[in-house]
Amino acid sequence: MNTATGSDDPRDYMRDQGFENYTETDHATWRTLAKRQREILKGRIVDQFLEGLDRLGIGEEGIPDFRVMNQRLKAATGWEVVAVPGLIPDLAFFRMLANRQFPAGFWIRKPDQLDYIEEPDIFHDVFGHVPLIMQPVYADYLESYGKAGLAAAEHGALKYLARLYWYTVEFGLARTPQGLRIVGAGIASSPGETIFALESPSPNRVAFDLGRVMRTLYRIDDYQEIYFVLDGIESWPSLNLDRLIPLWEELAAQDEVEPGHLQPEDQILTQGDGTYHRAKSKSAA
């Protein structure tokens, strides 16, 4: 996602949310999505997410005003949400996370895109990501992720960090005493993928392993073919450099793994039958 021409200074991407510009349709879209997601996420997402939603007060009254939401977020974990025009270059992105600033788009999807959208809108960025940032352990992980990203940029290892983000922050699952639960924001903001990620027989579900995740390619245009499962809601990987730098060197000598392929060392929770993606590829052909 790195726009080579763009500056790497986060300040060049920060915008005013323009809260007053939202239309009634925009607020209605948020309300519809928030209501639907709260319903289907019950029993499917980790409790800490629902707690975070409640503590933020981003219920169903409409698109949240960042000025109001940030007071609660800052008080809880020192993070703040900053409006940006869309995907920003990796370096600017990592710098923001390292400073406990979360970049969020300010536009919202159209009423006909409710189920799934390919690029992140404000519903994905705020409803999907922010509730968990109210949890200190996750808030610390996200900051450490930003710092690791800055180091990765120095070591030509950005693609490994992008995959780690993708398979934990965006599409992670976690084992909990109540069973398998969603933690990824990309799942939490998509009604379609909420059901697919937990209940479809099609995708593989494999225990999280840092090296394995950083080797694994991902798709950005459809549901995932593989979901990685954290050992628990607080088992975010520790990202210190003396562990990452040797790992990046090891990975440079290994082949990348296709999202639909399993590896011999995988600890498989559910082996997928691949029907969903096979059907799609047929229709695509």
Ligand SMILES: C[C@H](O)[C@H](O)[C@H]1CNc2nc(N)[nH]c(=O)c2N1
């Ligand atoms: C981590 C990885 O670089 C990823 O694609 C980044 C890039 N830029 C981004 N920019 C924004 N605004 N939001 C994001 O989630 C990302 N993701």
Ligand SMILES: N[C@@H](Cc1ccccc1)C(=O)O
């Ligand atoms: N697919 C997510 C949005 C998203 C796009 C790209 C990356 C992550 C998430 C949704 O429909 O809500």
Ligand SMILES: [Fe+2]
């Ligand atoms: Fe996201």
